[in-house]
Amino acid sequence: METKEKIVDYAIALFAENSYENASLNELVKQANISKGIIYHYFKNKEELYLYCVNLCFETMYSFYCSKNINSIDDLMSCRLSFFENNPALKKIFFNAILKSPTLIKDKVYQLKVKIDDFHEQIYLNYLKTCHLRESISLDYALKYLRLISNSFNDLFINSDKDISILSDEHEENITKLIDVYLHGVLKEG
Numbered sequence: 001m002e003t004k005e006k007i008v009d010y011a012i013a014l015f016a017e018n019s020y021e022n023a024s025l026n027e028l029v030k031q032a033n034i035s036k037g038i039i040y041h042y043f044k045n046k047e048e049l050y051l052y053c054v055n056l057c058f059e060t061m062y063s064f065y066c067s068k069n070i071n072s073i074d075d076l077m078s079c080r081l082s083f084f085e086n087n088p089a090l091k092k093i094f095f096n097a098i099l100k101s102p103t104l105i106k107d108k109v110y111q112l113k114v115k116i117d118d119f120h121e122q123i124y125l126n127y128l129k130t131c132h133l134r135e136s137i138s139l140d141y142a143l144k145y146l147r148l149i150s151n152s153f154n155d156l157f158i159n160s161d162k163d164i165s166i167l168s169d170e171h172e173e174n175i176t177k178l179i180d181v182y183l184h185g186v187l188k189e190g
Helices: 003-017 025-032 036-042 046-066 073-086 088-100 103-112 114-129 139-158 164-184
Strands: none
Touching: 003 025, 003 036, 003 046, 003 088, 025 036, 046 073, 046 088, 046 103, 046 114, 073 088, 073 114, 073 164, 088 139, 088 164, 103 114, 114 139, 139 164
């Protein structure tokens, strides 16, 4: 195994089990049985290593999406759940990055996630194009509102003290309900 690859593999395990703030390069050095200097040969600092791992998570997820035939919101949510079930360490990194990143690097994390967000948005847009929107609601407005709701939904989980595994499960359990309420409302038909 190449040294950089070894560092990244151990860093993924470390960041999966710890938030960015609680992860220690000293612990990584100990677990990987490498010198701290070799980490700095490949990565400027802990932040750069963390963002590399987060980006790897997002890119792996995006590639997984692209390898599937996703034609609906249900397909997207099933694919997302499948990805997380098959990649538990990346699931933890994903949710730690989205929900627990320190303010100083949160914008960088969101920039790395743009491809995933754009992919989701395209699925939502394709669905909305098949719907009959109220005359006062444009596609752009519907997508803008969906983004606002999604970001607000994530904010509900940001300050939680729960373990990231529990938090991510609760998030995924409720995101589908949120999308359903957004698309179909809360009132019973009839």
